[in-house]
Amino acid sequence: MKAVLPHSLEFYPMQAADLDAVAQIEAGIQAFPWSRGNFADSLHAGYSAWVARLPDRLIGFSVVMQVLDEAHILTIGISSSLQGQGYGARLLQHAMHQVTTHGARRLLLEVRPSNARAVALYRNFGFQQIGVRKGYYPATEGREDGLVFQKELA
Incomplete structure (x- = not known):
């Protein structure tokens, strides 16, 4: 079977019809996932919400809130079976392009310290850690900190 390369990935604005697939991916990659309702609320709020698709299926999503610059x-997430193949990098690039196009000059995010793959991806893209939000994420036992990263956009 021939592997599908990241260049076949396409991006589309998230629609209500995508919510079940998005929530299913989220549930497969997060111990404490966003609900379908959280994604629906993001669409309703007008956030920049996108899906990533291969020719045969939806494989990822991003939701970004922008206020001024x-x-x-x-x-942001990619289906667990496709992680580590470059799709997450392409999705992150797309999200950065979208907000830059709409005037953002700075991009922020939080990430669990235990999510080493995501931390490495963000660092690879030039994100700098600027802080820690103590007990930011729910965890199996108690809470987990959130590392705060930022990137200045050109």
């Missing part, structure tokens, strides 16, 4: 990645 600052944007904040609220959630």
